[in-house]
Amino acid sequence: MSVMPVRTDPVTGLKIFNTRAAKANDKITGKGYAIVNDEALKALPEAPAGAVFNAQEQARYREFKESRAGAAEYVALEGTFSKYLEDVHSVAPVPREALTDECEILVVGAGFAGLMLWYKLSQAGFKDVRFCEKGGDVGGTWYWNRYPGIACDVEAYSYLPLLEETGYIPTMKFASGFEIMEHCQNIAEKFHFYDHCLFHTTVEETRWDAATGRWIVGTDRGDRMKAKFLIIANGILTTPKLAKVEGMETFKGKAFHTSRWDYNVDLKDKR
Secondary structure, three states, X not given: OOOOOEEEOOOOOOEEEOOOOOEOOOOOOOOOOOOOOOHHHOOOOOOOOOOOOOHHHHHHHHHHHHHOOOHHHXXXXXXXXXXXXXXXXXXXXXOOOOOOOEEEEEEEOOOHHHHHHHHHHHHOOOOOEEEEOOOOOOOOHHHHOOOOOOEOOOOHHHHOOOHHHHXXXXXXXXXXXXXXXXXXXXXXXXXXXXXXXXXXXXXXXXXXXXXXXXXEEEEOOOOEEEEEEEEEOOOOOXXXXXXXXXXXXXXXXXXXXXXXXXXXXXXXXXX
């Protein structure tokens, strides 16, 4: 028996959501990722000789970086290039009705910021909290970035939140992105975050209505919701930047952005 994507709790009267998207294909194992037990990621490698730049080298690098930081180096992700924005990590969005109701707190984003907000708010007794996330699952940057070998350069014991609360021990000193994503999913499951989140939902408009003292929030799913409080918790690593490469628009082969890594594409013998 399937669960409705939007239903109402008979006790609290609050809406409960079931919009988490399934993984795109069976090549992605586990809850959506495979933990890579790579020995090379368990400790920092030794710094090679000459790894520290002197003042002159730092200045030269700074000049090089600034010269390439302009918008002219990138292409707009529209038209022919809009395909690089497509979510290849999950199946199509769960069909649901457009919402026009009101909630107390509406949060944009379901990465670590959103997950921690929910944990803190729920611990403080808040229940009428709603999240909008443009991806198909939690994780934020770790949902979008799944390229081979991805890992975090901050020690897992410092980077991963709620380790004691979830009883989780990281498998590596520097955790892989796959392990981090699965930890996000574990947090969401343990603290019932999924009941409060609208996935594959991009907030397109936020407007303060002084007459009613409410935020008006519009989304790409046709929602027109009201909220007493609005919190922006989205990160900066969810929208890809595509470098301008000559011939991209006429390239006939398979192409994808690293933040939308397509594991259906066989890269064997490719160059």
